[in-house]
Amino acid sequence: MRALGGDQVDEAVASCTATLRTVVDRDWEGVKAGRVEWSCLHTAEHIAGDLIAYAGQLAGRAQDAYVPFEITLDEGTDNAGALHVIETTGALLSAAVRTAPRDVRAFHPYPFRSADREGFAAMGIAEVLLHTHDIAEGLGIAYAPSEDLAEAVLACIFPHVQPGPAAWPTLLWATGRGNLPGRAPVTEWHWHNNLVIPAERLTLTGVRPGAAHDLRLGGDGGFEWIDGGPYQGTREAAGMTVKAYEAGVLRPEFGLFALVRREDGRAVGGIGFHGVPDDEGRVEIGYDLAEAARGQGYATEALRALSEWALARDDVSVLFAAIEPDNLASQAVVSRAGFVPASVAEERTAHEGHDAADGALLLYVRRA
Known part of the structure; x- marks a missing residue:
């Protein structure tokens, strides 16, 4: 179970863009992304929004609430442009994680109202992996990140979840995206940062x-x-x-x-x-x-x-x-x-x- 930091944020973003770039010529705006209610293009925008939000929380040392800003794609942004935004916001989160001291914590509601640099890295990575899965599912292509990256995310922000036979299917199950033998379907879930x-x-x-x-x-x-x-x-x-x-x-x-x-x-x-x-x-x-x-x-x-x-x-x-x-x-x-x-x-x-x-x-x- 490896620790999570800027290098792993970069790895997650690279796996996302490498997979989705193979279908950049497809219709992302008219296709729903997996089990979420957004289109594939809106889901890509959401990935970028999460990455910049987590970077902002950590870099800005927010203590009581979310920093009040959000990112939106310019009108007319195509699929390739959306991936460029994901790469850019991923780099910003990676930099924020690398430069934050170990003891710095910033606001996040679940479950103890703060997270450290590893927690923000883990949440950003999870958003990238899971929503890349959603987009890939909507477009009918295969996607799976490295097992050790999924394992590290589980151990970091899902410590209450028993590891399964394989980490990636367990992470999908833990976030309501799949089934595991012998376990009831998950309908509600949150990150679990350390106290x-x-x-x-x-x-x-x-x-x-x-x-x-x-x-x-x-x-x-x-x-x-x-x-x-x-x-x-x-x-x-x-x-x-x-x-x-x-x-x-x-x-x-x-x-x-x-x-x-x-x-x-x-x-x-x-x-x-x-x-x-x-x-x-x-x-x-x-x-x-x-x-x-x-x-x-x-x-x-x-x-x-x-x-x-x-x-x-x-x-x-x-x-x-x-x-x-x-x-x-x-x-x-x-x-x-x-x-x-x-x-x-x-x-x-x-x-x-x-x-x-x-x-x-x-x-x-x-x-x-």
């Missing part, structure tokens, strides 16, 4: 499945780490994220977050949940730091921020943290973050099926 939670000195940055896959294999997950990072617990948590994604049970907001230091953009550790809340709203939380980041209050700050975010939700009522009896530093962290030793009844509940079921561990809780 970020601000803290005082840190930003808790949601780790996507592709980044988690890289971390699990020993990579950096696309983050710049301080010396000694990421620590082993973060890599193990990344493996849990990948397994949940592959099983189709990942809820990314209850996955892994990298702790990114604001002052220099370097990651110092990881924090996250051991799964989704149960029917009673109970969920376990865990964290670790690179050794060089310990003793500076980062773990307490991150645990407070994530706990407050979680307990503000309707589906979370109790957070658990399980700690080794001799880990006095971690016991101090959870205490400073508002956790208290679990009651006998809470310990019994944990032992009946939660991850914090090891009787050798001390159990701490924080309640809503």
Whole structure:
């Protein structure tokens, strides 16, 4: 699962224009594009509009709404001209993605009201791939992008969708454009950009499945780490994220977050949940730091921020943290973050099926 950036935007646009240029002499204005309600020419215009809109959001650092502009083709623009506009707007998005710093986020409504440069790249690529498919379907020609590009789009902005036997048919199914055996047709869908939670000195940055896959294999997950990072617990948590994604049970907001230091953009550790809340709203939380980041209050700050975010939700009522009896530093962290030793009844509940079921561990809780 590769990361998405300017090169992949260029790749998507090149696959679009190479395919559609073979039928540039056909009637695009009088033919409906696949399952959408637009003509093929209007759909090409829509591709260009999405590309320039995403470039504008990211380059303009829009924070509260869409930048109020749109692009339209000049009257009389032919099919070749429409493809030139797609190439041009694609180049603008590619440039915006390449030049945006890693920590920059701009407004996009789904689902947490912002996206970073990889999210905008993924959304732009998805628009190109899917609407090229629509146009090709309307004109009766074959089209399929590279499997690894479709796979990367799924892992980036469809982390809640279980991967299928092949990525491209899965992406078509996930956007209501096809069927997959054993899965109900999709009638409504949205992008799913990653969540970020601000803290005082840190930003808790949601780790996507592709980044988690890289971390699990020993990579950096696309983050710049301080010396000694990421620590082993973060890599193990990344493996849990990948397994949940592959099983189709990942809820990314209850996955892994990298702790990114604001002052220099370097990651110092990881924090996250051991799964989704149960029917009673109970969920376990865990964290670790690179050794060089310990003793500076980062773990307490991150645990407070994530706990407050979680307990503000309707589906979370109790957070658990399980700690080794001799880990006095971690016991101090959870205490400073508002956790208290679990009651006998809470310990019994944990032992009946939660991850914090090891009787050798001390159990701490924080309640809503």
